[in-house]
Amino acid sequence: MIVQEIHDVKTYIRPGYHLLGLDLGSKTIGVSISDLNHTIASPFTTIKRQKLNQDLNQLIKIIEIENICLLTIGLPINMDGKEGRRSQSTRQFAANFMKTYDLPIFFWDERLSTVAIEKFLINQVDMSRGRRSQVVDKLAAVYILQGMLDALNRTRN
Numbered sequence: 001m002i003v004q005e006i007h008d009v010k011t012y013i014r015p016g017y018h019l020l021g022l023d024l025g026s027k028t029i030g031v032s033i034s035d036l037n038h039t040i041a042s043p044f045t046t047i048k049r050q051k052l053n054q055d056l057n058q059l060i061k062i063i064e065i066e067n068i069c070l071l072t073i074g075l076p077i078n079m080d081g082k083e084g085r086r087s088q089s090t091r092q093f094a095a096n097f098m099k100t101y102d103l104p105i106f107f108w109d110e111r112l113s114t115v116a117i118e119k120f121l122i123n124q125v126d127m128s129r130g131r132r133s134q135v136v137d138k139l140a141a142v143y144i145l146q147g148m149l150d151a152l153n154r155t156r157n
Helices: 006-012 052-065 085-100 113-123 129-156
Strands: 018-024 028-034 041-048 068-075 105-109
Touching (some): 018 052, 018 085, 028 129, 041 129, 068 129
16 A cells, blocks of 8 residues: 555554665665664665565565564655656556555655765765765665654654
């Protein structure tokens, strides 16, 4: 099921469960995880993309082992606010996931998430290009999940 509004997300959050954030790339899937209080996102792993069924199976293993109650998937919206081919691909991934596993999904506008992480790693951390390529996807997933968590916690007050 797709959760449409941020204030509806809290309906699906269960005590003792984490939330998972995904940054879907063409070569990798960055994965982040929330704490049990649903306030802080942390990097978790990067899944190297293979065939769809293999990607879904790896994701489902994480979901089951880590007690996940909701997925937040970064939706790559164009700067003009419209959805393009990458958004369609992301929505198709979510549709394929929902055919395989029953877990609510919330899309979060990920505009410039990877760009923001790249700039941070270059300017603040002075990380080499090779090392950046190893961590940028899971850190972009953190950026996505943390944005959603911050918005969620604002609606709780």
